[in-house]
Every structure is written in C-alpha cells, then in structure tokens.
Amino acid sequence: MAFWPSVVVATPAHSGVGASLTYRSELPLAPGTLVRVPLGAREVLGVVWDCLATPPEGLTEAQTKAVTGMLQGLPPLNERWRQLVKFAAQYYQRSLGEVALAALPPQLRDLSNVQLARRLKRRSKTGVDEHIPAGNVADGHDLSDEQRQALDALALAAAPVLLFGATGSGKTEVYLQATQRALAEHADAQVLVMVPEINLTPQLEARFRERFEPLCGAGAVVCLHSGMTPAQRLSSWLAAHTGQARIVLGTRMAVLASLPGLRLIVVDEEHDPSYKSQEGARYSARDLAVYRGKVETEALAAGERCQVVLGSATPSLESWHAADQGRYLRLAMPARIGGGALPRLRLVDMNHQPKGAVLAPPLIAAMAERIGRGEQCLVLLNRRGYAPVLACHDCGWKSQCAHCSAFRVFHKLDRTLRCHHCGFTERVPRACPDCGNLDIAPVGRGTEQVEEQLAGLLADVKRPDGGPARVARMDADSTRLKGSLEVQLATMHSGEVDVLVGTQMIAKGHDFRRITLVASINADSGLFASDYRAPERLFALLMQAAGRAGRDAAQSAASEMWVQTWYPQHPLFASLKQHDFPAFATTQLAERLSAGMPPYGHQALLRADARTQQAAQAYLNAAAQAAVGLPHFEDVTLYPAVPLTIQRVANVERAQLLVEAASRGALQRFLAAWQPVLLESRSLPEARGLIRFAVDVDPLVI
Numbered sequence: 001m002a003f004w005p006s007v008v009v010a011t012p013a014h015s016g017v018g019a020s021l022t023y024r025s026e027l028p029l030a031p032g033t034l035v036r037v038p039l040g041a042r043e044v045l046g047v048v049w050d051c052l053a054t055p056p057e058g059l060t061e062a063q064t065k066a067v068t069g070m071l072q073g074l075p076p077l078n079e080r081w082r083q084l085v086k087f088a089a090q091y092y093q094r095s096l097g098e099v100a101l102a103a104l105p106p107q108l109r110d111l112s113n114v115q116l117a118r119r120l121k122r123r124s125k126t127g128v129d130e131h132i133p134a135g136n137v138a139d140g141h142d143l144s145d146e147q148r149q150a151l152d153a154l155a156l157a158a159a160p161v162l163l164f165g166a167t168g169s170g171k172t173e174v175y176l177q178a179t180q181r182a183l184a185e186h187a188d189a190q191v192l193v194m195v196p197e198i199n200l201t202p203q204l205e206a207r208f209r210e211r212f213e214p215l216c217g218a219g220a221v222v223c224l225h226s227g228m229t230p231a232q233r234l235s236s237w238l239a240a241h242t243g244q245a246r247i248v249l250g251t252r253m254a255v256l257a258s259l260p261g262l263r264l265i266v267v268d269e270e271h272d273p274s275y276k277s278q279e280g281a282r283y284s285a286r287d288l289a290v291y292r293g294k295v296e297t298e299a300l301a302a303g304e305r306c307q308v309v310l311g312s313a314t315p316s317l318e319s320w321h322a323a324d325q326g327r328y329l330r331l332a333m334p335a336r337i338g339g340g341a342l343p344r345l346r347l348v349d350m351n352h353q354p355k356g357a358v359l360a361p362p363l364i365a366a367m368a369e370r371i372g373r374g375e376q377c378l379v380l381l382n383r384r385g386y387a388p389v390l391a392c393h394d395c396g397w398k399s400q401c402a403h404c405s406a407f408r409v410f411h412k413l414d415r416t417l418r419c420h421h422c423g424f425t426e427r428v429p430r431a432c433p434d435c436g437n438l439d440i441a442p443v444g445r446g447t448e449q450v451e452e453q454l455a456g457l458l459a460d461v462k463r464p465d466g467g468p469a470r471v472a473r474m475d476a477d478s479t480r481l482k483g484s485l486e487v488q489l490a491t492m493h494s495g496e497v498d499v500l501v502g503t504q505m506i507a508k509g510h511d512f513r514r515i516t517l518v519a520s521i522n523a524d525s526g527l528f529a530s531d532y533r534a535p536e537r538l539f540a541l542l543m544q545a546a547g548r549a550g551r552d553a554a555q556s557a558a559s560e561m562w563v564q565t566w567y568p569q570h571p572l573f574a575s576l577k578q579h580d581f582p583a584f585a586t587t588q589l590a591e592r593l594s595a596g597m598p599p600y601g602h603q604a605l606l607r608a609d610a611r612t613q614q615a616a617q618a619y620l621n622a623a624a625q626a627a628v629g630l631p632h633f634e635d636v637t638l639y640p641a642v643p644l645t646i647q648r649v650a651n652v653e654r655a656q657l658l659v660e661a662a663s664r665g666a667l668q669r670f671l672a673a674w675q676p677v678l679l680e681s682r683s684l685p686e687a688r689g690l691i692r693f694a695v696d697v698d699p700l701v702i
C-alpha cells in the first residue's frame with residue numbers, strides 16, 4: 001500500500017514550481033506533518049499539505065520520489081495554521097512553500113530525529129500552576145476606571161478591538177490582564193503579544209515574565225524575533241508549537257508561529273510600519289493577526305473566541321477607519337495614569353531664530369532650566385551620523401556613493417563616509433578627491449553633530465548635584481554592539497544622562513520617568529513629502545515622542561514638547577497641540593477619500609530590480625501591456641513605471657509600477673491572474689537585465 005502526499009517546500013514565488021509536489025510514502029501522513037523530502041540533489045524540509053490514497057492522475061509510482069522521513073515527536077501543524085499560511089501566500093502573491101517554510105525556524109531543517117527528541121525532552125513541563133487567578137490589580141495598584149472599563153468591554157467584544165489609549169494610559173496593564181484572563185479560562189490557552197521591536201522595550205518582556213512565570217511556570221513566556229540565535233528561535237518555536245509556552249512575545253514574524261491553543265492576540269503600537277515586511281512575502285503582521293483571530297474563532301465552540309487587540313495612541317488610519325465602520329470595536333483610554341496632563345506643545349518658528357541656528361536659543365534655555373532641576377530631556381532628529389553629505393565648495397564634489405544614487409553620510413567619530421543603503425564605507429579623504437581642495441565641509445546635520453553641539457551649548461549648565469550636564473546619543477550606531485542598548489537605556493533610567501539625542505528609536509515605548517521636555521528639531525521634511533502617508537507617520541512620531549514626557553504625574557503639568565519648524569501654521573500642528581488624534585484622523589481620512597487612497601482605495605506595487613533602469617522599467621511596462629484583457633483588468637488602473645526615489649542601490653537599478661483598484665477583491669483577482677504573466681514577461685527581449693521582480697500588496701511606501 002502506498003500513499004501520495006502533496007508536500008510544500010521552500011520555493012520562491014517565481015521559481016515556476018507549483019504550489020506543492022507529490023511524493024510517495026508507505027504510511028498515510030496527516031496534513032501538517034513535517035517531513036524531509038528529496039528535491040533535485042538536495043534533501044529539504046517540507047510540510048504535508050494533503051495525502052491521497054491513489055496517485056494523482058497522470059503520475060505513476062515510478063515518477064514520484066519517496067518521502068525520506070518525518071520529523072518524529074512533533075504534532076502536525078494544525079489546520080488553522082495551514083489556512084493562515086495559505087491566505088498569506090495568496091493575498092501577498094507568494095508561493096505556499098515560501099510562506100510556510102519561512103514561518104518555521106531554520107534550524108528545524110538540520111535536526112536529526114535523535115537531536116529533535118533530545119530538544120523536545122529538554123523542554124519538558126516545568127511546574128505549571130493550574131489555577132491562574134483572573135487578576136485585577138496593577139502592580140499592587142488598583143486599575144484605573146478606564147482600564148477596568150476597557151477590560152470589561154474586552155470580555156464581551158466579538159469584533160477585533162482597537163484600544164485607543166493615550167501614551168501613559170496603562171495599555172500594557174490591559175494587555176497583561178487580558179492575557180491573565182485568557183490563560184485562566186483554558187488550561188491550554190496561549191497568547192501572542194506582538195511588539196514592533198522587542199529590543200527597544202526590554203521592560204515589556206520583564207513585566208510579562210514577572211507576572212506570568214510565578215503563575216504558569218518558568219518556561220511559560222518565550223520570545224520570538226529575528227535577533228535571536230537559531231537555537232533560541234528553535235527552542236521558542238518548539239515551546240509554542242507543543243503548547244508548553246503559554247505566552248509568545250514577538251515581532252512581526254511571530255504572527256506565523258504555530259500556536260495550537262491561541263486565544264488572544266495583542267498587537268501593541270499597531271500603527272508601527274515595522275509590522276509590514278519589506279522583503280520576501282511582504283505581509284502585514286497586523287492584518288494577518290486580524291485574519292488569524294477570525295480563523296481561530298471559527299474553529300472554536302460557539303461563544304468562544306480568539307480575541308484580537310490592536311493598541312495604539314495613534315492608530316493606523318486603516319484601523320481607525322475600520323473602527324469608524326464598526327468592523328472593529330474602539331475602546332478609548334484618553335487619560336494618563338495618575339491623571340497627569342499630556343505635554344504642552346511649543347512650536348518654535350525657525351523664521352524668527354538667528355540665522356543658521358540648529359537649536360533655537362529659547363529651546364536651549366528651556367533645556368538648561370530643566371537640567372538644573374534634575375529633569376531629563378529628549379532631542380529627536382531623524383538622521384544618524386554627523387552630516388548627511390560632505391562637500392567641496394570649490395568644485396562641487398559631494399560624497400556620492402559609488403554604488404547607489406545617494407550620498408554617503410559623514411561619521412565624525414570614526415572619520416568615515418558610510419553609505420546607509422549599501423554599507424560602502426571609506427575613510428574620510430584628507431582633501432577633495434576631485435580638485436585637491438583641503439576645505440571639504442559637512443552639509444546638514446545628524447545625531448552625532450547635534451550631540452556635539454548640545455554638549456558645547458550646555459557646557460556651563462549644572463545638575464542639582466553640581467556636576468556638569470551630560471549629553472548622550474542613542475541611534476543605530478550607538479547601539480550596534482550587543483548589550484549596548486540595554487546599557488544606554490539603564491543610564492537614562494538611572495538619571496546619569498540629562499539629555500538624550502537620538503533617532504526615532506528614542507521616541508518609542510520607553511517609560512523614562514524623569515523626562516519633562518522632548519524636542520523634535522527637524523520635523524518639516526514630513527510635512528511636504530510626496531508620500532501620502534508622511535503626515536500620518538509624522539503625527540504618530542511626534543505624539544509618541546511627546547508621550548515620553550511627563551510620565552511621572554507629579555511632573556506632567558510642566559512637561560513640554562518642542563517642535564522646531566519653518567511652518568508653524570501647518571494644520572497638522574493644530575491637531576497636535578490639542579493632542580487630538582481623532583481630529584487629525586478625520587481630516588486625513590477625508591483627504592484619502594477624495595483621492596481614492598487607502599483605506600478607501602486599494603493598491604499594489606510591482607517592483608523590478610535590474611542591471612539598468614531602462615530594463616527595469618521596460619519589464620514593468622511590458623508586464624502592464626500584457627495585462628490587457630485579464631480578468632478585472634477593467635477594474636484596476638496601472639500607472640507607468642517610475643524609478644524609486646533612491647533608484648540605484650548597490651549597483652542595482654530599481655523601478656516600480658503602481659496598481660490601484662476601488663475594490664480589494666477586484667485587485668486580488670487581477671493580481672492572481674497577472675502572476676503567470678509576470679513570470680512569462682521575464683523572458684521578453686525588453687526584460688534583458690532584469691534581476692528580480694516582486695509584488696507588494698498594500699504597500700506602505702509608494
């Protein structure tokens with residue numbers, strides 16, 4: 001007796017290999033079983049998708065290869081997981097195998113059954129408490145009224161919940177209590193908590209461990225993110241898959257983890273762009289979370305559900321709109337814990353500041369005053385390095401990257417010119433490479449320079465203990481070494497540092513208690529960017545940054561958010577001043593509606609990488625030509641191919657073509673019909689020099 005399992009293996013969407021491959025097996029294999037199968041000369045990991053008792057038509061036994069073996073001791077991936085993967089593959093136009101295998105820990109491929117058995121044994125149960133109290137006390141404090149109301153409403157909500165809670169309103173405590181309740185209700189319940197970047201908020205992990213390890217056992221909380229070693233990832237994944245982990249804390253990749261007991265999914269800071277993957281299958285983990293909650297709920301008994309909670313002080317306009325329409329339930333927590341006020345907005349009109357001032361004198365004076373009182377300040381700017389360009393004023397030479405259409409950034413600390421796109425790094429030349437002029441100078445400014453200037457400007461300012469003011473910097477450069485982020489966060493928490501300069505990294509999620517002043521010194525680029533989402537991102541960034549100030553209620557009344565701008569009359573600032581996200585969202589949504597932009601219209605991008613810009617665009621335009629007459633062609637608009645803003649990176653030319661449709665369904669069906677055409681168009685003569693193409697559905701940046 002033989003069986004014919006169809007197995008999905010890791011094949012990129014464009015390899016031409018079908019959704020699954022048929023193999024032969026002596027034993028029937030349950031769908032979801034993990035197997036090793038031969039593929040060409042290699043042996044690869046695969047997931048059984050289906051298993052037939054008769055060979056598929058046209059296939060003989062001799063034409064199929066046998067399954068090499070199955071991964072023993074692992075329960076099959078369940079049907080809900082497979083449905084999620086299938087949906088993600090279809091929706092984001094990728095192959096089933098690519099999505100399925102990317103969701104598994106890479107180390108699973110290399111493990112023998114003996115090694116696997118050892119791993120599984122090592123993870124044997126550690127003292128689980130069967131009686132988890134439902135809990136209603138926050139770290140020894142009582143819940144605020146708003147927290148309690150939100151939790152009561154959560155208990156009843158059937159739809160996904162949008163938890164619209166101000167910065168410092170205590171959203172984390174709501175997540176913790178909702179988690180506790182979900183775990184108390186079912187002995188095998190699991191909870192998935194997603195955060196944009198786990199490293200930035202070590203406090204969150206600490207709080208979950210502190211709360212749940214005593215209740216559920218030492219191995220109950222695991223993390224899942226790309227910063228982990230392959231062994232750690234495997235270990236977390238196994239714990240989640242076997243049900244030993246009750247709580248998985250992770251970044252966007254965690255949305256595809258196998259969680260057989262899933263009852264609650266929390267997406268913290270749901271507006272954060274990092275939930276959208278920018279490579280491979282370009283999925284939105286937030287959107288998949290909502291889909292996953294629905295699939296899990298459908299499989300449960302009537303009245304039971306897998307709840308989805310999306311939390312933010314500045315929700316995405318997509319989620320906000322869904323709540324307006326009643327698809328999501330909006331729960332608001334406008335008040336900060338302790339009743340503290342949100343910081344007052346102070347706009348600095350740069351038209352009235354001394355010429356060339358990077359930091360306005362009144363801002364420096366305000367910071368000096370705060371430091372003198374033992375309070376802390378944050379200074380935000382979105383550029384790391386010392387200066388974005390180095391230039392020769394004699395001949396016009398600029399620090400262009402040889403491989404990209406971008407300038408290399410001047411890093412003064414190690415005296416390098418570094419390309420932030422391809423990584424190309426060189427020592428700073430002593431003289432202009434073109435004309436020999438010795439006077440080459442930085443243009444514009446980055447975090448290194450602002451740190452240096454602030455240290456100079458605040459040199460005479462004293463802290464209450466009499467010591468000099470201390471300025472530090474936190475960005476991708478200062479936190480590159482393992483452990484350095486934790487150290488820097490600790491110096492901030494302990495009060496060693498008075499002023500922290502940094503990129504948006506410092507604006508996110510931190511609960512620094514002594515910050516009373518936050519300043520954004522070059523926000524204007526977000527006001528007039530061509531990207532229609534730029535205002536949304538700027539508003540969120542400034543609200544989040546402001547949210548770092550005055551978290552200690554005793555000091556909140558005097559806390560301030562300073563914004564340096566050349567356009568103080570811009571309407572975005574009017575809403576920001578009132579901390580009025582709803583007003584901002586309403587005006588933005590009205591603009592989107594009149595322009596047919598998301599969430600009212602739907603978009604996809606076809607991107608092409610090629611040796612020449614001409615080839616990239618020619619491929620895209622040829623693919624658009626070949627789309628004429630496809631199903632739903634009438635319902636979509638295809639725009640001409642254009643180069644990306646940074647059109648060349650690492651000597652690869654990049655172009656894209658926008659597809660728009662009024663209906664998501666029409667767009668989806670058109671893209672499905674277009675996929676084979678995209679593959680065929682690769683062999684057109686125009687496409688010579690094409691390296692790859694990719695479809696990005698619901699792109700965040702167009």
Ligand code: ADP
Binds near residue numbers: 168169
């Ligand atoms: P958010 O995520 O909404 O910005 P947090 O969850 O970080 O807010 O909460 C802000 C602060 O308030 C934290 O230090 C937290 O420990 C504290 N907190 C939360 N809930 C309560 C409560 N009910 N009573 C007292 N303190 C609380």
Ligand code: ZN
Binds near residue numbers: 392435436437
């Ligand atoms: Zn020169």
Ligand code: ZN
Binds near residue numbers: 419420423424650
């Ligand atoms: Zn480069």
